[in-house]
Structures are given as structure tokens and as C-alpha cells.
Amino acid sequence: MELITAPLITVPLTIEQPKFKVMNGSHSLNPHIVVENLNIFIKGNHILKDINMTIPDKSITCIIGPSGCGKTTLLRSFNRLHDDNVDVKIKGKLFVDGEDIYTKDTEVTHIRKKMGLLAQRPCSLPMSIIDNVVYGPRLHGVRGRRKLYEIARHQLVAVGLWDEVKDRLKTPASTLSIGQQQRLCLARGLAVEPEIILGDEATSALDPISSKTIEELFVTIKDKYTVVLVTHTLRQAKRIADYVAFMYMGELVEFGTADQLFNHPKNQLTKEYISGGFS
Amino acid sequence: MLKSRLLKDRIARHYMLTATVMAIFFLFLIGGGLFLKSLPIMQEKGLWTLLTTSNWRPFKGDFGFASYILSTLYVTGIAIIIALPLSLLTSIYIIEYASPKILRAFSSVVDLLAGIPPVIYGVWGTLTIVPFISKSIAPHFVEFSTGYSVLAAGVVLAIMIIPLIISILMEVFSAVPKEMREASMSLGATKWQTVKKVVIRKSIPGVIAATVLAISRAFGETLAVLMVCGNFTDLPKSIFDACYPLPALIANNYGEMMSVPQYESALMFAAFLLFFIIVLFNVISRLVLIQIDKRYQL
Amino acid sequence: MNTKKLEEKIFKGLMIGSSLLIFGVLLYILYIIIKKGLPSLSWEMISQIPSGGFYLGKEGGILNAIMGSLYLIFFSVVISLLISVPVVMYLNFTLRKKSRFSAFARLTFDVLFGIPSIVYGAFGFTIMIFFGLQASLFGGIIAVSLLIIPVMIRSIDEVAILIPVELIEATKSLGATNYETIKVIVRQLLPGISTAVLLSVGRGIGDGATVLFTAGYTDSIPTSLTQPTATLPLAIFFQLSSPIEEVQNRAYSAALILTVIILMLSFSARYFSRRFSKNKI
Numbered sequence: 001m002e003l004i005t006a007p008l009i010t011v012p013l014t015i016e017q018p019k020f021k022v023m024n025g026s027h028s029l030n031p032h033i034v035v036e037n038l039n040i041f042i043k044g045n046h047i048l049k050d051i052n053m054t055i056p057d058k059s060i061t062c063i064i065g066p067s068g069c070g071k072t073t074l075l076r077s078f079n080r081l082h083d084d085n086v087d088v089k090i091k092g093k094l095f096v097d098g099e100d101i102y103t104k105d106t107e108v109t110h111i112r113k114k115m116g117l118l119a120q121r122p123c124s125l126p127m128s129i130i131d132n133v134v135y136g137p138r139l140h141g142v143r144g145r146r147k148l149y150e151i152a153r154h155q156l157v158a159v160g161l162w163d164e165v166k167d168r169l170k171t172p173a174s175t176l177s178i179g180q181q182q183r184l185c186l187a188r189g190l191a192v193e194p195e196i197i198l199g200d201e202a203t204s205a206l207d208p209i210s211s212k213t214i215e216e217l218f219v220t221i222k223d224k225y226t227v228v229l230v231t232h233t234l235r236q237a238k239r240i241a242d243y244v245a246f247m248y249m250g251e252l253v254e255f256g257t258a259d260q261l262f263n264h265p266k267n268q269l270t271k272e273y274i275s276g277g278f279s
Numbered sequence: 280m281l282k283s284r285l286l287k288d289r290i291a292r293h294y295m296l297t298a299t300v301m302a303i304f305f306l307f308l309i310g311g312g313l314f315l316k317s318l319p320i321m322q323e324k325g326l327w328t329l330l331t332t333s334n335w336r337p338f339k340g341d342f343g344f345a346s347y348i349l350s351t352l353y354v355t356g357i358a359i360i361i362a363l364p365l366s367l368l369t370s371i372y373i374i375e376y377a378s379p380k381i382l383r384a385f386s387s388v389v390d391l392l393a394g395i396p397p398v399i400y401g402v403w404g405t406l407t408i409v410p411f412i413s414k415s416i417a418p419h420f421v422e423f424s425t426g427y428s429v430l431a432a433g434v435v436l437a438i439m440i441i442p443l444i445i446s447i448l449m450e451v452f453s454a455v456p457k458e459m460r461e462a463s464m465s466l467g468a469t470k471w472q473t474v475k476k477v478v479i480r481k482s483i484p485g486v487i488a489a490t491v492l493a494i495s496r497a498f499g500e501t502l503a504v505l506m507v508c509g510n511f512t513d514l515p516k517s518i519f520d521a522c523y524p525l526p527a528l529i530a531n532n533y534g535e536m537m538s539v540p541q542y543e544s545a546l547m548f549a550a551f552l553l554f555f556i557i558v559l560f561n562v563i564s565r566l567v568l569i570q571i572d573k574r575y576q577l
Numbered sequence: 578m579n580t581k582k583l584e585e586k587i588f589k590g591l592m593i594g595s596s597l598l599i600f601g602v603l604l605y606i607l608y609i610i611i612k613k614g615l616p617s618l619s620w621e622m623i624s625q626i627p628s629g630g631f632y633l634g635k636e637g638g639i640l641n642a643i644m645g646s647l648y649l650i651f652f653s654v655v656i657s658l659l660i661s662v663p664v665v666m667y668l669n670f671t672l673r674k675k676s677r678f679s680a681f682a683r684l685t686f687d688v689l690f691g692i693p694s695i696v697y698g699a700f701g702f703t704i705m706i707f708f709g710l711q712a713s714l715f716g717g718i719i720a721v722s723l724l725i726i727p728v729m730i731r732s733i734d735e736v737a738i739l740i741p742v743e744l745i746e747a748t749k750s751l752g753a754t755n756y757e758t759i760k761v762i763v764r765q766l767l768p769g770i771s772t773a774v775l776l777s778v779g780r781g782i783g784d785g786a787t788v789l790f791t792a793g794y795t796d797s798i799p800t801s802l803t804q805p806t807a808t809l810p811l812a813i814f815f816q817l818s819s820p821i822e823e824v825q826n827r828a829y830s831a832a833l834i835l836t837v838i839i840l841m842l843s844f845s846a847r848y849f850s851r852r853f854s855k856n857k858i
């Protein structure tokens with residue numbers, strides 16, 4: 001990583017809220033996830049600083065920024081995956097569907113059911129392909145072989161994996177290739193009928209072809225889901241993002257539509273970053 | 280210069296190979312040696328009679344091992360029934376729920392317990408478990424028990440193998456990748472559901488391996504058992520009766536065996552039996568593990 | 578939904594309960610051993626051999642057993658090192674990574690690891706009869722070596738497996754022979770080997786069943802390999818079976834001494850393995 005020169009850091013950071021008005025009508029513009037003054041400390045280090053952002057539903061929002069800037073930390077806070085880590089302290093508010101998810105009474109499993117998570121490396125559970133897909137529905141009380149089979153078929157078709165695996169649904173998921181496993185993980189996430197799909201560099205471990213397949217899947221499903229992706233390549237963000245958040249050193253530098261952010265960045269840092277000044 | 284370096288290399292290679300072959304050979308040497316030694320009694324009495332009768336009168340030439348074999352199985356069985364659930368519960372708690380501080384403290388405790396020699400467990404057993412069974416437990420069930428019993432041996436053995444099992448299980452559970460737990464939780468599973476359906480499932484081979492090791496250890500334990508089992512040849516009628524496992528039989532009689540014909544061969548047969556069962560058990564469990572790996576690729 | 582929460586609560590309760598139970602048992606064992614052993618522990622106990630016979634004599638200590646155990650374990654560890662280290666080096670750094678022979682060898686050592694100590698004792702005894710030997714320090718050394726070789730191999734193998742292939746390749750690419758490479762690796766593995774030694778010492782010193790037939794028991798300190806040798810576990814075992822209270826008390830303090838030795842070994846093993854994992858090889 002190339003370090004940027006010191007004076008740049010002292011540039012006052014203006015945080016742009018997305019300007020929904022300028023959007024053309026194809027997207028409904030309801031806020032789905034709202035982050036208010038989110039601060040996260042890990043082992044006493046201030047990792048996320050005063051994050052404010054509004055993520056609109058039924059669209060793809062990409063979070064970009066140099067590595068170590070806090071993208072993963074932010075994404076994981078959306079479905080409270082920091083809960084089990086005693087080193088992490090979280091301050092601020094996070095609303096999903098207008099409901100504050102960091103209150104005492106919030107049912108964590110309920111929040112997590114609303115969001116499917118795709119990790120950097122696909123992580124299949126130690127069971128068969130079909131059991132992987134119906135793991136979530138089973139947890140949430142769906143019973144009956146036929147019903148579960150239908151769910152599995154439906155979701156595997158949705159991620160384009162059905163034809164490849166329909167003859168070996170009972171084999172261990174770990175026998176699939178990495179690219180197939182990532183699609184399986186997506187199917188597994190979709191099977192709990194979430195509203196939001198979170199992806200953390202979900203294509204970075206994949207070969208170009210699988211990577212493209214997943215990318216296209218994101219574009220297909222955004223009619224029904226809110227997709228939030230941490231992307232490791234600017235090019236990917238340019239290809240698929242509707243909205244882009246640029247983060248730097250724990251702060252949200254700029255948030256806007258893809259067009260705004262890539263073509264008319266307001267902030268000096270953003271300009272440098274998207275023109276490849278540092279990575 | 281190069282020549283001497285290469286020579287050294289050759290010598291070292293031969294030495295390492297010899298050591299390895301020798302170490303492997305021990306297993307066969309031990310098996311073969313014990314087999315040869317027990318051959319006379321097997322030929323004289325027949326394997327079936329030795330294994331299925333329970334008359335034990337060395338001076339009259341009766342050698343029936345049934346009650347010793349059953350004693351060994353009872354004691355090992357009780358030990359595992361007590362030890363396995365406790366070890367599973369404890370290691371899951373320590374790895375999945377407890378704070379790092381407790382984790383550290385507990386691994387020291389487990390290490391310490393695992394290091395304590397059998398004879399110490401035996402001493403402790405005679406001082407605590409035996410009187411406790413005799414005075415507080417047995418009276419509720421049977422008329423009289425000295426406390427030196429199947430139960431005492433099982434409990435002492437259980438306490439002895441628990442640290443062994445836990446120390447392996449703690450490693451097994453912590454080897455389950457964090458991402459796998461997160462994948463399960465992000466689908467809305469609770470912690471306990473994740474443990475039950477993912478962590479334990481993933482760890483099944485490790486749990487089997489730990490159990491096999493624990494059973495092997497319990498099966499052949501001598502002094503700790505000898506000190507609390509009562510050493511009484513008749514078949515135990517309840518867990519409060521004394522019993523006489525194979526290792527104790529061997530240990531108790533080595534002194535006099537030289538003076539009675541066939542006695543030595545009979546005791547070596549007992550040792551061979553222990554050896555054979557352990558080897559068989561370990562090999563079978565290995566095959567099972569390979570099958571599990573093939574079929575489920577956990 | 579509520580039954581799920583209840584289930585988790587119940588199991589969590591059970592888990593905490595069993596953890597506390599196990600913690601409590603350790604404390605209880607230590608408490609009993611200290612309570613029984615401390616009163617008759619004295620300087621005499623560790624500086625004198627028993628007088629008037631170990632089974633009947635009321636005077637003296639257990640120096641015979643302490644020294645016997647030390648002699649026995651020292652020679653056994655040396656012999657075991659001479660076999661275990663080359664074995665592990667051969668399996669990991671001379672053979673190919675996934676050779677069938679090494680898989681077979683590892684299975685054999687795992688089985689040997691599970692063989693009960695009484696079997697090693699009995700086998701050692703048959704060998705001694707075969708060669709016409711009496712119970713002696715020598716016989717004990719053979720049996721204890723057999724017992725701890727698998728322990729050592731297993732424990733050194735565990736750390737040797739972690740050595741990155743790059744290190745081996747780097748050394749070999751500098752033109753080092755296999756033997757020279759292994760010398761470098763052994764130096765790297767020293768902390769791991771120390772841990773293995775401490776573990777084996779603990780196992781060997783504490784096991785009574787192996788030495789029961791092979792080393793025998795005596796009141797004096799052996800002066801040659803052919804003399805019988807007392808050991809700590811057997812000192813505890815035999816003296817406890819004596820009808821005389823003073824002798825029994827000597828067994829209790831022998832138990833305390835053995836426990837203290839084992840605890841010290843265990844602590845140093847932890848120290849070594851922690852240092853080892855900090856260095857990350």
C-alpha cells in the first residue's frame with residue numbers, strides 16, 4: 001500500500017449524504033439501512049469514526065477504500081457479528097427497516113435472518129449440498145422433505161447451480177469447487193428469505209469466470225434485495241454499483257450514486273483514490 | 280570435503296531408517312513375543328475355554344478369564360460413560376462460551392490433571408471415593424460394600440481420563456474455523472444451534488479419536504484400578520461388588536507365577552489379550568475415521 | 578422459540594456445572610494429597626533410605642525411590658531421544674510428505690501410544706527371562722524406554738509437522754545435504770523437543786506398572802545396572818499396603834513428593850511450549 005502524504009489527511013472531510021432526488025426513477029428510494037454516528041473501537045483503537053450513511057433498498061451499494069480502512073468492520077456491524085468479540089465496543093445507532101438493531105431487546109437471530117452474508121472465502125457447512133441450502137429454513141422451523149427440497153431447488157436454480165449439482169445433492173458440500181461453493185453460500189443465504197445481502201470481497205478468492213457469475217447474480221437479484229458489497233477492485237464497483245461509499249482511515253469520506261462518485265467526486269481524497277493514486 | 284559430507288549424510292540416513300524400522304518393529308515384537316509366550320496355555324486349554332469360563336485356580340490348572348475380561352469391560356464402560364459427557368460439556372463451554380481468561384486458566388488445570396500419575400489417583404481414590412461409596416452410596420442399594428468396587432474403579436478411571444479427553448477436545452473444537460460459526464450465525468442460528476449443528480458435527484472425527492485414546496488408556500490402566508477395585512475373582516453382581524480387571528491380575532501375580540506350571544503362560548495370555556484388543560480397537564477406529572472422511576469430508 | 582432458549586439455558590447450566598466439577602476435583606485431589614502428605618514430610622524423608630525394610634521399618638525415608646526413579650528416567654530419556662528424534666526427522670524431512678510408509682509408521686506409533694503400560698512391563702519381563710536377567714535397573718530402563726518412545730515421537734512429530742516446507746527448501750537450495758538440513762531443523766525444534774522430554778519424564782516417572790516386574794524394588798540405591806531399583810510410584814504403592822501407620826504415612830509423603838515433581842514438570846512444559854508458540858517456529 002502506498003502511503004499518502006501527510007497534508008492530505010488534514011483536509012476536512014465532508015460527508016455527503018446521497019441525493020436521492022437526482023436519481024432516475026428506476027429505483028425506489030426507501031432507506032433500508034440507516035447508520036447514525038456509528039463509532040467502533042477494537043481493543044481501544046478507534047476503528048470507525050462517526051459513520052453516517054443511508055443505504056437505499058433494492059439496489060447495489062459498494063463500499064470501497066484502501067485495505068484496513070474499516071470496510072469489513074462496518075459490514076459486520078450490520079448483522080451484529082461483533083457481538084461475540086469482547087474486544088469490540090460499538091457506539092451509535094443502526095436502523096434496519098427503521099428499527100434500531102443495537103438495543104437490548106433486539107432479537108439477534110431475527111436481525112441476522114434478515115441478512116445473508118457472503119464471506120471472502122466461501123464457507124460451506126460440514127454437511128451435504130442440500131442440507132447447506134436448507135440449513136437456515138430448518139432452523140426457522142420449516143419442516144417436511146418436499147417443502148425443503150423445493151426451497152433448495154428454487155434457490156439453487158436462482159444462483160445457477162442447480163444443473164451442476166442436481167444429481168449429487170446428498171454429497172458433502174466441500175466436494176464443490178470454490179466458485180460453486182460461493183454460489184452455494186449465496187443460495188444458502190437467499191434460502192432464509194432475507195431482505196439484504198452482504199458481501200465482503202465475495203469474489204476475491206474466485207477465478208475470473210466464477211467471479212463474473214457471482215457479479216451477474218448480484219445484478220439479477222437487486223430487484224428483490226438490498227445488496228451491500230465490500231469490493232476489492234474499483235472496476236467491480238464501477239461495473240455493478242448503484243451507490244458507492246468511499247471510506248478512508250475509519251471515516252466515510254464520500255457517499256453518492258456511482259455516477260456522482262466516479263465521475264464527479266467532490267472530495268480530493270476520493271478523486272485520488274478513484275484515479276488510482278493509492279490503493 | 281564433499282565426500283565426507285556425503286558420507287555423513289549416508290550414515291545419518293541409514294541411522295534414521297534403522298531407528299524408524301526398529302520403532303515400528305517394536306509393535307510386532309511385542310505382539311509376537313506375548314503371543315509365543317501365551318501359546319502353551321492356548322494350545323492346552325483352547326482359546327474358547329480360556330475366554331468363556333471363569334474358574335480361576337492356577338494351582339489346579341484352571342484358567343478361565345471370563346470374569347477378568349468382564350471386569351475390565353465394566354470398569355472401562357463406567358469410566359467412559361462418566362467421562363465422555365462431562366468432557367464434552369466442559370470443553371464446549373471452555374472453547375465456545377468462556378472468556379479468554381477462563382480458557383487460559385482451564386487449560387493449565389487440564390494440563391496439570393493430565394500429568395498426575397495413576398498411582399496418585401489411586402491413593403486419592405482409596406482415601407475419598409472408596410469410603411464415600413461404602414458409607415454414603417452403597418447403603419442405599421445393597422446391604423454391604425467395602426467401597427472397593429467396580430464403581431470406585433470406574434470413577435477413579437473416569438477422573439483420570441477426563442483431562443486427557445478434554446485436552447484433545449479443546450484442540451479439536453478450536454480447530455473449527457471461526458468463519459464456519461459465523462456462516463451459521465449469519466443465517467440466524469443461535470450460538471447453541473451453531474454448536475450443536477456445526478461445531479460438533481465438524482468435530483466428530485476428533486471426538487472419536489479422543490474417545491479411542493481414552494478407552495485405550497482406561498482399558499489397560501493398572502495401579503490406579505488395582506488400588507480401588509477390590510481384586511476379587513468372582514464375577515461382580517452389582518457395581519458395588521469388587522472386581523478384578525486383567526491388568527490388576529497381571530500385576531498382582533507376577534511374583535508367584537514362576538513357581539506354578541502354565542501360570543506364566545496364562546498371565547502372558549492376559550497381557551496378549553490386552554495388547555490384541557487395543558491394537559484391534561485402534562486399527563478399526565482408524566478405518567472408521569477414514570470411512571467418515573471419505574463419505575462426509577467434514 | 579422459547580423451548581430453544583430453554584434448551585440452551587439447560588445445556589449452558591450443565592456445561593458450567595461440569596466445568597466447575599472438574600475444577601473442583603483437581604483442587605480436591607491436591608488438597609487430599611497435601612493434607613495427607615505434609616505431616617510426615619521431612620528432610621529425613623528425602624535424604625535417607627528406609628531403615629529396617631520398606632514394608633516394616635518405621636524409620637528413614639524414600640531416597641532409594643527418588644534416586645531410583647531419577648536414574649531410571651534419565652537413561653530411558655536418553656535412549657528414547659536417540660530413537661525418537663531420528664524417527665521424526667526421517668518421517669518428516671527425508672521421506673516425501675505423503676509417503677505410504679510414513680502413514681503406516683504413524684499409525685504404528687499411534688497404536689504403540691495406546692498400548693497399556695502393564696503390557697510394556699510384561700513384555701519387558703519376558704525379554705529379561707529370555708536373556709536370563711533379574712529385575713534390575715537395566716530391565717526398568719528397557720521397559721520405560723518402550724513406554725515413552727511413542728510419547729516422544731508423537732509429541733515431537735506434532736511440532737515437526739508445522740515446520741514450513743519453504744524452510745527445508747531454502748536450506749537445501751543452498752546446497753546443504755539432507756543431514757545438514759536436519760541439523761538446522763533440530764535446532765529449530767529444540768523447544769518442542771524439550772516439551773516432549775518433559776512430557777515423557779512425567780509419563781515415565783509416574784508409571785508404576787512398567788517397572789513392577791522389570792525394575793523390582795529394593796531398599797538401597799542401585800550402584801550398577803544389574804541391581805534392582807526402587808521407584809516412586811511403587812514406593813507409594815507398596816508402602817501404602819503395609820499395616821504399619823508410619824510406613825503408610827511415608828507412602829503419603831512419597832505421593833506428595835511425586836505430585837510436586839510432576840507439577841514442576843508440567844509448569845516447565847507449559848513455559849517451553851508457550852515460548853515455542855510465541856516464536857512461531
Ligand SMILES: Nc1ncnc2c1ncn2[C@@H]1O[C@H](COP(=O)(O)OP(=O)(O)O)[C@@H](O)[C@H]1O
Binds near residue numbers: 066067068069071087
Ligand atoms: N479483531 C480485531 N482485532 C484487532 N484489530 C482489528 C480486528 N478487526 C479489525 N481490526 C482493525 O480494524 C481496522 C479495520 O479493519 P477491517 O475492517 O478489516 O479493514 P478492511 O476490511 O477495510 O480491510 C484494521 O486496522 C484492523 O487492524
Ligand SMILES: [Mg+2]
Binds near residue numbers: 071072073
Ligand atoms: Mg476486509
